[in-house]
Amino acid sequence: MSTEDREELLADDRAALLADDRAELRAVDGRVPGRRGLATRRRLLDTTLALLNTSTYRDLKVVDITRTAGTSPATFYQYFPDVEAAVLVLAAELTEHGSGELRSLIVAQNWDDDPMAVARRVADGYLDFWQAHWSLIRVIDLAALEGDERFRDLRTGLLHGANQAMDALVDTHVAEGRLPETARPAAVAGVLTSMLAHVAAHRQGFENWGVPREQLRDTMAAIVAWSLSAAG
Amino acid sequence: MSTEDREELLADDRAALLADDRAELRAVDGRVPGRRGLATRRRLLDTTLALLNTSTYRDLKVVDITRTAGTSPATFYQYFPDVEAAVLVLAAELTEHGSGELRSLIVAQNWDDDPMAVARRVADGYLDFWQAHWSLIRVIDLAALEGDERFRDLRTGLLHGANQAMDALVDTHVAEGRLPETARPAAVAGVLTSMLAHVAAHRQGFENWGVPREQLRDTMAAIVAWSLSAAG
Amino acid sequence: MSTEDREELLADDRAALLADDRAELRAVDGRVPGRRGLATRRRLLDTTLALLNTSTYRDLKVVDITRTAGTSPATFYQYFPDVEAAVLVLAAELTEHGSGELRSLIVAQNWDDDPMAVARRVADGYLDFWQAHWSLIRVIDLAALEGDERFRDLRTGLLHGANQAMDALVDTHVAEGRLPETARPAAVAGVLTSMLAHVAAHRQGFENWGVPREQLRDTMAAIVAWSLSAAG
Amino acid sequence: MSTEDREELLADDRAALLADDRAELRAVDGRVPGRRGLATRRRLLDTTLALLNTSTYRDLKVVDITRTAGTSPATFYQYFPDVEAAVLVLAAELTEHGSGELRSLIVAQNWDDDPMAVARRVADGYLDFWQAHWSLIRVIDLAALEGDERFRDLRTGLLHGANQAMDALVDTHVAEGRLPETARPAAVAGVLTSMLAHVAAHRQGFENWGVPREQLRDTMAAIVAWSLSAAG
DNA sequence: GATGAATGAGGTTTCATTCAT
């Protein structure tokens, strides 16, 4: 399977998800919601996201959401079949804008001049993004870990842009002889992306453990930079 | 906080966990179980572990465990306050033996001769360990992700030995000038350990994505090796 | 602690209880119930009271109440956290109207003319009240005996009006020289009220024992009357 | 029904209870327990009584008793069919010795000299007895209130001696013209005994309410004394 | 569009009680 193929596949998946999403915009009785309905829907989504900061995904009940949102369970079911569906929408929204954001951390950067500095900006970007969206990312990771395909796809989708950019970057570096021929761009990109994502997700843990954010960023950056110029 | 302090802290924590464990060995009526009771307890634990392969943690019910184990819910509650407690015991057991296993992948290796070969063995060890204990590790990751301190501690405990060994290794390499003075051993060790654990946890994903296990192992190894000799 | 103080304290307590009551009027999901909901709630209360005539408090299960009321346990829990809560509401209702009823047996009577006749009406009133509300009073006594503060307070509240009236009455009698100076109004009132309540509660026992209601009433009355004019 | 008849009936009942008791002395398998068995039985009874001080009757479980007694539920069932049976034995023991104790407070006293002083000793005796045996008396009252015939009988038995003595006393007083002919000795005795028992049971409540024990005793005594010489 | 109410369904939990040793 070529990189392009995979990419198209992903794009298709996301389109399907969005189509689903649009379908779910219709209320339960088939009517397309008007301005007021959409506002309610939005309020429910926002409340859901807010509650994810407070409680666990497991403990997130329809009643809680609606009580907090100042509405009733029956209303919730007009817009979502269940809690998971609402979270799925939120996750899709995150993927939609986040994917590009993470990708742009890598492309449109000049990696030739001061690779370490660029890598540092990448690491910073990851740390920022994870910190900003942690409550939602946590749920995505969780559901993916539990085996839910849809969340796993969204997770992949979120990282895909950056991963692909990294892939291209590594490819170039191999071509330019900065990395040994044996290096597999897809694998290297995948592992580096994994590392960035995972470490960003555990930033708090590292800090508790005595590794401050700055040190963490520098280390992430160093490993990325070293991995791009191992033949040096 | 010095490395030694942290280490001691961890040891204390684990001792506390084990003490708790022994306390929970008493049945509900306060009696210390005999041979037959212990056998039943073991059977329940084994069944629990087996079911974690089939179903999700969320969906793991006491009824299911006891039905599968050929006993009744009441019996389960004689040995564990709830499902979580049983899983916690399993997780503690894994940590207990796994911690040393992972640590030994790194210490007692000669890193001077052929670092890449050693790193490959390390990566292989991680991949093996995660594959062998995936169903349980998944639950530990999950519960830790949900914020459960006890599972988080167990997770930390599992990786701690290896992490500490890696820390020492990096330290030596810095001292020997193979890594720049700016490299922070604790941070580098932490990030590398994170990477190894996370990638091992996602092996299946990588394979689905077109990166076979062998390639994955080599890439993990390469990044570790590069990170230990970046000044080369 | 002065009599007025105690009285105010009691009033406060009762106000608190009523406030709680109103708070508990909200259904489980935080919503204030409407006409239909209130009707259901009322039906559940009535059924609860009815069942207290048949079975014991200990044996009163949510399932029984709801089955009799023609609804489901889930519905019960929408209005009350448990059986006790429902009984508490019933008890509070009884206290609310019963307190005044018992009090009025003593005040607004002319005790000067024919004390024995008045005392007989008082005794009759106690016997009637206990007979009419026996199933509920029994539960209050029971729960109070078991140490439940809330029921103890309700029991006190039920008797307080009458007790206070009796206190004033004894006070007057002492002032008028019909009782020795050494008589303590609060104590005499308390003991007489206790006697009336306890004997009324055991009316059936006395009858089984060969003391018919009329004789019982006359004796209660006689002891009250004697106690109000002991210096004769 | 004459007083003597009632008395005999009671005596019979108690004999029956004791016979039951003796029957229950046999263990479940029919064997008559030996010294060791009796010790165990006694230990279970004592533990039961001790726990009644701590927890409620409702909350008294077989497991608690046996755990506290350092034995197992199975052992308990060798001596008693259920918790109630054990409590019943304790209650019967109390009745057995208590009945005479309370009776002797009234008979063998010279009521002619200083009636008030004698009445004071009686009141004191009641207060003492209730204070000393409150945890058990509370349970008896409770079970009787719930309608359990056996406990009701034991309660009656406990008071019967004193009640009968009081009956005789009132009878004498009527005969001697100190009380009006209309006074019914049985009723007066019953009501006074009730009053003494109930007030003694609520001593703590009175103290909380501002009536100290001494005042309470004097008031109980005064009402008894007044009631014995109302024609004065 | 919104929502009061009601409830089916199912897992949790607790004990009293019994056996086999």
Place this chain on the structure above:
DNA sequence: TATGAATGAAACCTCATTCAT
């Protein structure tokens, strides 16, 4: 005699979900 173990049976309680208004 004593007691480890096991368990049937019965409530409890919670939610997701659905109507009728």
